[in-house]
Amino acid sequence: MHLIPSFFCTRWPVTPADPGLPPVLVLPLAPAPGWLDRVRPPSGTLDSLGRLLGHTRAQVLDVLDRPMSTGGIAAQLFLAPASASRHTAVLREAGLISSHRRRHEVLHRRTSLGEALLNGEPRTA
Numbered sequence: 001m002h003l004i005p006s007f008f009c010t011r012w013p014v015t016p017a018d019p020g021l022p023p024v025l026v027l028p029l030a031p032a033p034g035w036l037d038r039v040r041p042p043s044g045t046l047d048s049l050g051r052l053l054g055h056t057r058a059q060v061l062d063v064l065d066r067p068m069s070t071g072g073i074a075a076q077l078f079l080a081p082a083s084a085s086r087h088t089a090v091l092r093e094a095g096l097i098s099s100h101r102r103r104h105e106v107l108h109r110r111t112s113l114g115e116a117l118l119n120g121e122p123r124t125a
Contacts, residue, residue, distance in 0.1 A: 005029040049118060053091075060087045061118055064097055067107040 001023040014026045050058040056079070063076050074084035088108050091097045096114035099106050110118065 001025060003027060046118075048120075056083075057087050057091060058118075060084070061091060061096055061110060061114055064108055064110045064114070067109045069105040069107055071105070073108065 002025070004024055004026045005028075006026050007029045009026050009028045012028065016024055016026075046058050046062055049061070052058075053061070056077070059077050060073055063073060068076070070085050070088060071081055073079065073088065074081045077084070079087075088097060088099065091114070092099050092108070095111060096117060097108050098111050099108045101107075115121075
């Protein structure tokens with residue numbers, strides 16, 4: 001019998017149902033230690049903001065306390081680069097982040113409006 005670890009097998013071992021194949025047992029593969037440590041559970045404000053913007057966009061806004069590239073955002077939040085790019089575009093259009101080009105990459109950072117929204121501060125006119 002062959003044992004095959006699989007990241008996509010999430011709950012219990014699975015065996016293929018084809019009797020013509022050699023016996024195989026597909027086992028759940030635990031993530032590497034620390035793999036999910038960087039993904040923080042939402043705080044009260046971040047959870048409320050997540051209900052307004054969507055949890056992923058709220059997390060993107062949260063990680064932008066310093067300039068970060070689209071690839072950096074994708075790596076930090078375990079997103080596809082195209083997904084990170086779309087989230088930053090929506091946040092930029094709303095005025096919550098600003099973006100500027102530095103050589104071959106685009107860096108994003110929260111604006112004062114994004115900072116106020118993230119911290120739950122009322123906006124004064």
